Amino acid sequence: MRLVVISIGRLKQGPERELSERYRERFDDLGRKLGFRGLDIHEIPESRARDASTRMTEEAAAISAATPQKSVLVALDERGDNLDSVGFARHLGRWRDEQVANTIFAIGGADGLSPDLRRKANLRMAFGAATWPHQMVRVMLLEQVYRAATILAGHPYHRA
Template sequence: MLLHIVARGRIGRSPEADLVARYVKRLAWPVRITELPDQGGRVPPMEPQTRLVLLDETGEAMGSMAFATTLGRWRDDGVREVRFMIGAADGFDDAARAQADLLFSFGRATWPHLLARAMLAEQLWRATSILANHPYHREG
């Protein structure tokens, strides 16, 4: 199952880019990152069997185990791609939220977009590690 991060803004060469690269490199699942300008640009068309996840402060603040369970269920159901959208500074409108399969939040605080991208990459690595029964993560 492809994990596809679509993010507004260019990350360039930065400490956040290093963090994203570090976690993406560890992922055993295929990953694609698409960067869009702050406004405009073409969001790649979604194929059938894609789940849409918006990173949104109004979304669900899931623990790592719950997030892993959701990804595992989608994988087992034959989902081909999970697309994670990181919006511009003004976030997503109600129409975009209504189309999402999941609104996912890193809490009620507002995070810089570059840091949110690094946090997402880490949570994807953690979730796939949990699904692979890696001993690194323990909850409980």
């Protein structure tokens, strides 16, 4: 199973990009041993539309266009489920074992994800009730993906 993070907006050079890359590389090293085919990041420019509804619609269309058919879609959304790390690892492990080709993680822009895209998601996931900048969501997501791999591998990184 290939994991793909589709994110509205680009990470500039700096600590967020460095930390994101660190967790992506750690996952790649461990993930291949666990049957994952990699972790890609696809950045989509933010819509320049004047109103929020149009921006979300345009960004959702771009995310949908970048999502392969028959993929599992995970929407990062503040209204989503608050999963613990073990529960998240179970989802990834189950999808891998079911031979899902791609798991797509969608991170919206400043206005969030469109309601239609959220409804299409197989899982809506939150990092608490707070609103986070998309740069921080990406770092937290990549850390949780790496942590999930360590849980699946029985590695001591995760201590509950």
